[in-house]
Amino acid sequence: MFEFNLSAAHPLTGYGWDEGFAESFTPFAGQGFVPGRIVRVDRGRVDAVVAEGAGVRTVLADTALVATSDPLRVPCTGDWAVIDLENGRVGDHIDGVVRALLPRRTSFVRSASSKRSDGQVLAANVDHAVIAVSLTDALDLGRIERFVSLAWESGAEPLVALTKADLAGEPDGLAHLVADVESVAPGVQVLAVSSATGEGLEVLSAVLSGGTSVLLGRSGAGKSTLANALVGEDVQVVQAIRDRDGKGRHTTTTRDLHALPGGGVLIDTPGLRGVGMWDAQGGLARTFADVEELAEECRFQDCAHQAEPGCAVQEAVEHGELPVRRLESYRKLLRENQRIVAKTDARLRAEIRRDWKQKQALGRHMGERKRGARR
Numbered sequence: 040m041f042e043f044n045l046s047a048a049h050p051l052t053g054y055g056w057d058e059g060f061a062e063s064f065t066p067f068a069g070q071g072f073v074p075g076r077i078v079r080v081d082r083g084r085v086d087a088v089v090a091e092g093a094g095v096r097t098v099l100a101d102t103a104l105v106a107t108s109d110p111l112r113v114p115c116t117g118d119w120a121v122i123d124l125e126n127g128r129v130g131d132h133i134d135g136v137v138r139a140l141l142p143r144r145t146s147f148v149r150s151a152s153s154k155r156s157d158g159q160v161l162a163a164n165v166d167h168a169v170i171a172v173s174l175t176d177a178l179d180l181g182r183i184e185r186f187v188s189l190a191w192e193s194g195a196e197p198l199v200a201l202t203k204a205d206l207a208g209e210p211d212g213l214a215h216l217v218a219d220v221e222s223v224a225p226g227v228q229v230l231a232v233s234s235a236t237g238e239g240l241e242v243l244s245a246v247l248s249g250g251t252s253v254l255l256g257r258s259g260a261g262k263s264t265l266a267n268a269l270v271g272e273d274v275q276v277v278q279a280i281r282d283r284d285g286k287g288r289h290t291t292t293t294r295d296l297h298a299l300p301g302g303g304v305l306i307d308t309p310g311l312r313g314v315g316m317w318d319a320q321g322g323l324a325r326t327f328a329d330v331e332e333l334a335e336e337c338r339f340q341d342c343a344h345q346a347e348p349g350c351a352v353q354e355a356v357e358h359g360e361l362p363v364r365r366l367e368s369y370r371k372l373l374r375e376n377q378r379i380v381a382k383t384d385a386r387l388r389a390e391i392r393r394d395w396k397q398k399q400a401l402g403r404h405m406g407e408r409k410r411g412a413r414r
Contacts, residue, residue, distance in 0.1 A: 050090040051076065054296075054304055055164065055251050060119050063141040067121045072138055075100070075122045076304075077114055078296035085114055085137065087122060098124065098134035105137050110157050111148065114140060116294040116306050117163035117251060145194030147253060150315025150379050158317045158383075162253035162294060162306045167246065168195040171256030171265060174207040174216060174231070180223045181368045184326055185314055186255060187224045188372060192322030195253070197227050198246065202261035204231040204238050223365065225328050234261060234268040244269060248301040258310025266307040270297045274307070316376040318383065323376060327369045333361065344370075 049056055054076045064074050075087035075098065083102050088095045100122050102114050114120065114137060124135040143163045151159040168190035172183060183199060190197035199220055207213045213231055220229045228246070232239035247269070254262050267273050274297050294308045316323075324331050330352060334342065338349025344366065346353075355361035 050093060050095050051088065053298060053302060054088055054095070056119075059144075060141055063119075064121065067139065071125055072121050072123050074141070075120050076296070077116055077118045077120055079293055080114055080116055081293065084133070085120070087120055087137075089122060089124070098122065099132060100127075100135045100137045101133050102137045105140060110151065111146075111160055112140075113160070115146070115160045115163045116296050117165060117253070118143065119164065147189065147193040147195065147255070148317045149189060149311075149313075150317045161255070161308055164251055165193065165195040165253045165306065166250035167252040168193060168197045169243075169247070169252055169254045170197060170199045171202050171254060171260040171262045172199060172220070173257075173260045174201050174203050174213070176259075178216060178219060180219065180364070181371070182257075182314070183220060184223050184365075184368050185316070185372060187227055188319050188322035188326040189314065189317065190255075190322070191325040192317075192319035197224070198243075199224055199227060199229045200239075200243060200265065201229065201231045202265055203233060203235075205233040205236045207231070223368075224326065226325070232265065234264040237268075240268055244299070244301050247299060247303055247305065249303045251296075251304050251306070253306040253308060255308055255311065257312070260310070262307060262310070266297070266305060269299060269305055271300045316372060316379055318380050319372075319376055320380075323369070323372055327365070329361065330366065330369050 051074065056074065056076070060074065073089050075089040077085045077087045078097065079086040080102075083106070085100050085102055086097050087100055088097055100120070105114060107113060119141040120137045121139040121141065122135045123138050126136050127134045145165050146163045147161045147165060147168060148158045149161060151157040168186075170183065170186045170190065172178070187197045187199070201207075201216065201220065204213060207216060217229050217231055221227070230239045230243055232243055234240070254266055256262050274295070294306055296304050296306045298304050333352045333355050334344065336351035337344070337347070339347055342350050342352070344350055344352040352361065352366065356363055356366055
């Protein structure tokens with residue numbers, strides 16, 4: 040039976056287990072179930088780490104009992120699960136069954152598609168969202184603002200890791216690149232790192248120690264190489280680097296959770312071609328805190344920052360205090376976020392109407408049966 044005594048180091052403490060999750064597990068205590076952290080999800084099954092003696096082991100568990108059509112509630116890497124190890128299937132090499140998921144503290148969500156209203160959870164129960172940006176490419180500041188906004192909205196603390204710093208040229212040029220990113224990510228730590236030389240890795244490891252981190256970024260951003268450097272072993276395969284541009288082809292295909300040698304865990308993710316906004320109003324407000332503060336000084340509360348008189352935002356643009364690019368990025372992300380929220384609301388309203396019609400039809404059917412029985 041699972042013990043809740045956390046006075047001594049629990050085997051799962053290194054994976055993020057604490058008194059809060061133990062309390063959430065209380066309703067399942069005494070039923071023969073154990074807690075486990077999902078380290079990988081694959082087609083209706085998950086790999087999860089569970090306590091075994093003074094250590095941990097990885098088990099394969101079926102997720103049929105928690106299957107749902109809601110994409111925001113499906114099991115995800117980083118989730119804490121209630122696992123029944125007494126009802127596995129020996130023939131299929133299944134060790135157990137996931138009976139429930141413990142409530143998430145944070146979740147990094149993106150829009151699954153610009154044409155749909157579904158969200159996708161990329162990682163759960165994350166403390167730090169590490170956004171990997173390759174310095175061998177021209178900086179896409181708008182994309183960084185997008186990632187940072189979603190990270191703030193998730194409840195995690197964002198951090199931008201500028202990878203391949205050894206290929207960025209002279210130190211002065213590197214310092215300017217760091218400053219450019221800092222200017223679009225207020226309050227966010229920006230680190231230049233190199234997996235080849237070790238630059239910045241000690242600081243990054245110290246920041247990530249003791250918590251759960253997720254590594255995000257585009258294909259070729261050096262995430263797999265960075266993950267290997269942080270974990271201290273080759274947990275991800277890295278393709279050969281192309282001579283002409285120093286890029287590696289993306290090879291990570293699943294979201295995997297790995298223990299870090301200095302404590303804490305890291306979730307590596309596949310490269311993300313598209314990162315759509317998902318109900319990130321609060322995250323946008325933090326990322327564009329400079330624009331939001333200026334907007335408070337506008338003459339009109341509903342100012343669109345176009346050609347209205349007394350617009351403090353446009354005045355800042357005219358005086359060179361606010362870059363035009365930043366204002367346009369703010370508008371773009373706001374519009375995109377509003378569209379996805381509207382689509383989500385419409386879908387929810389449609390689902391409510393559908394459920395209501397089904398209940399009405401069921402009520403009429405039951406009424407007809409009762410009337411027939413009385414005859």
